[in-house]
Amino acid sequence: QQQVKQSPQSLIVQKGGISIINCAYENTAFDYFPWYQQFPGKGPALLIAIRPDVSEKKEGRFTISFNKSAKQFSLHIMDSQPGDSATYFCAASMVDYKLSFGAGTTVTVRA
Amino acid sequence: DTAVSQTPKYLVTQMGNDKSIKCEQNLGHDTMYWYKQDSKKFLKIMFSYNNKELIINETVPNRFSPKSPDKAHLNLHINSLELGDSAVYFCASSQESGASTDTQYFGPGTRLTVL
Numbered sequence: 068q069q070q071v072k073q074s075p076q077s078l079i080v081q082k083g084g085i086s087i088i089n090c091a092y093e094n095t096a097f098d099y100f101p102w103y104q105q106f107p108g109k110g111p112a113l114l115i116a117i118r119p120d121v122s123e124k125k126e127g128r129f130t131i132s133f134n135k136s137a138k139q140f141s142l143h144i145m146d147s148q149p150g151d152s153a154t155y156f157c158a159a160s161m162v163d164y165k166l167s168f169g170a171g172t173t174v175t176v177r178a
Numbered sequence: 179d180t181a182v183s184q185t186p187k188y189l190v191t192q193m194g195n196d197k198s199i200k201c202e203q204n205l206g207h208d209t210m211y212w213y214k215q216d217s218k219k220f221l222k223i224m225f226s227y228n229n230k231e232l233i234i235n236e237t238v239p240n241r242f243s244p245k246s247p248d249k250a251h252l253n254l255h256i257n258s259l260e261l262g263d264s265a266v267y268f269c270a271s272s273q274e275s276g277a278s279t280d281t282q283y284f285g286p287g288t289r290l291t292v293l
Contacts, residue, residue, distance in 0.1 A: 099278040110182070110268050110284030111221070154219055160278040165226065165234055171219045 070094060071159050073169025081177050086144040088172045090157035093138065097159040102131065102142050103168075105154045114155070115142075147176045181205050182285035184269050190291045191259055198255045199288045201269030209233075210252035211270040211282065212244060221268070227252055228274075256290075264292045 073090045080086045090100075101116035117124045117131040117140065124131045128151075130143040144151055157169040182203045191197050203210060211234075212224040225244040226234035232244070241257040252269060266287045272280040 097278075101281070105219075108287075110270070110286050111282075112284065113281045116279070116281075156221065160280075162278050163276045164278070165223050166282060168221045171221070173219070 069170065070097075070167040071157055071169040073157050073172060075172060076170065077173040077175070079175045079177060080144075080147045082147060082149060084147050084176075086142075086147050086151070086174050086176070088142045088155055088157065088174075089139065090141065090169050091137075091139045092159050092167075094159070094161075095138070096161045096164075097167075098162070099160045100131070100133065100140050101158050101160070101166075102129075103156045103158060105156065105171075107153075111156060144174070147174075149176045149178050152176045182269055182271055182283050184267075184285040184288050186288060187286065188289050188291075190293065192293055193259055193261060195259050196255070196257045197259060197290070198253055199267055199269075199290075201252045201254070201285060203250055203269075203271040203283070203285075205271055205273075205283060207271040207273050207283070208249060209272045209274060209280070210246065210249075211272075212252065212254050213268040213270060213284075215266040215268060215287070217265070225252075225254075259290075259292045261292050264290055266290070 102114045103111035104114040105111040128145045133140045154171045160166045209228045211226045227246045230246045246252045269285040270282040272282045
């Protein structure tokens with residue numbers, strides 16, 4: 068049973084546009100929400116992460132928005148660039164528990 | 179310096195064979211993992227070891243057996259390979275087991291193709 072639901076499965080955005088990926092979870096014991104980025108042929112790598120006591124975290128062009136009451140969080144990629152084309156995984160973790168990944172979103176940025 | 183390395187990168191084999199994938203991390207981490215990524219890119223954890231002890235063992239056929247000779251290495255041995263085992267297998271490591279904020283560092287993956 069997947070503990071973190073992620074959508075969309077894929078998206079295409081023009082260069083300079085905004086990419087938005089949404090995730091939802093049920094288990095309120097989760098206390099850390101990282102996003103991993105995976106380029107073709109490579110392993111996933113941590114991109115950005117947030118704790119549920121913060122509603123937004125921004126690092127460069129990447130922003131996580133977190134809605135604790137709705138149990139939802141999202142990744143916004145501003146000014147999307149071709150180099151951002153990758154698969155993005157949201158995840159959730161808690162103490163003494165494995166990291167639960169969403170199903171992934173493949174982002175394609177067209178030049 | 180490669181933080182988490184896996185060998186081989188590609189593995190093509192016949193059904194019924196036995197094969198191993200090796201993983202090494204030079205980050206000094208205490209915890210290592212094996213993940214399976216299927217053709218739809220879904221990442222599924224298989225095993226986790228902390229200081230050479232098994233701490234996570236998901237519902238994985240017992241044809242899969244992890245072995246950790248020391249905390250820097252976690253190998254995956256697969257017996258009697260089946261077509262459905264074809265996937266990309268990722269090794270990962272993190273600093274300590276149990277902390278929710280631990281970052282997992284992934285290796286480059288091993289693409290296993292069973293013919």
